[in-house]
Amino acid sequence: AQRVTQPEKLLSVFKGAPVELKCNYSYSGSPELFWYVQYSRQRLQLLLRHISRESIKGFTADLNKGETSFHLKKPFAQEEDSAMYYCALGGSEKLVFGKGTKLTVNP
Amino acid sequence: DAGVTQSPTHLIKTRGQQVTLRCSPISGHKSVSWYQQVLGQGPQFIFQYYEKEERGRGNFPDRFSARQFPNYSSELNVNALLLGDSALYLCASSPGRTTASTDTQYFGPGTRLTVL
Numbered sequence: 559a560q561r562v563t564q565p566e567k568l569l570s571v572f573k574g575a576p577v578e579l580k581c582n583y584s585y586s587g588s589p590e591l592f593w594y595v596q597y598s599r600q601r602l603q604l605l606l607r608h609i610s611r612e613s614i615k616g617f618t619a620d621l622n623k624g625e626t627s628f629h630l631k632k633p634f635a636q637e638e639d640s641a642m643y644y645c646a647l648g649g650s651e652k653l654v655f656g657k658g659t660k661l662t663v664n665p
Numbered sequence: 666d667a668g669v670t671q672s673p674t675h676l677i678k679t680r681g682q683q684v685t686l687r688c689s690p691i692s693g694h695k696s697v698s699w700y701q702q703v704l705g706q707g708p709q710f711i712f713q714y715y716e717k718e719e720r721g722r723g724n725f726p727d728r729f730s731a732r733q734f735p736n737y738s739s740e741l742n743v744n745a746l747l748l749g750d751s752a753l754y755l756c757a758s759s760p761g762r763t764t765a766s767t768d769t770q771y772f773g774p775g776t777r778l779t780v781l
Binding site: 590594601604656657 | 668
């Protein structure tokens with residue numbers, strides 16, 4: 559079975575501080591990992607996916623198959639990063655989302 | 666392109682009733698997926714349709730059904746509504762080259778369903 563765990567429901571940091579949103583997954587096949595983000599009053603949208611190996615808005619995420627993790631990181635958080643972040647696992651028929659982490663970046 | 670559109674925005678129904686939600690994908694996208702998002706949870710996959718055929722189904726009862734039309738728009742139907750069906754229903758479209766599990770999903774604004 560596919561399962562995604564985001565252990566932090568809420569995460570609060572100050573502007574300029576590093577931020578890490580944790581994501582762990584369980585899947586016996588070859589995983590496809592994504593981070594989706596929902597800013598206030600906006601639609602859910604893709605932030606990045608592991609196969610792209612891109613840095614989007616300063617965020618990066620590395621797939622660690624040994625630790626079954628796909629943590630999202632940014633070295634210097636900005637106030638506009640405040641949003642709801644969802645980790646998602648694909649690879650079979652369906653995309654499975656975690657429960658999400660609400661990130662608040664304080665001035 | 667306005668992106669993925671969904672109608673209605675909000676809906677209130679009573680237990681036992683039936684509901685139909687509608688979705689129009691981004692122009693050129695051939696795949697539509699439906700998700701249920703209960704308050705405090707992430708979206709949960711219900712269906713994926715591609716070229717009018719069901720490509721994937723999540724763990725939802727048979728009360729949930731969907732279809733896709735020749736213009737790639739889609740409807741989600743829920744029969745015999747229960748209180749627990751109250752949720753935000755999200756539609757997402759994708760080019761359809763692969764399954765919903767690996768294709769980037771472009772989400773609509775959602776339909777908020779309240780069952781009383």
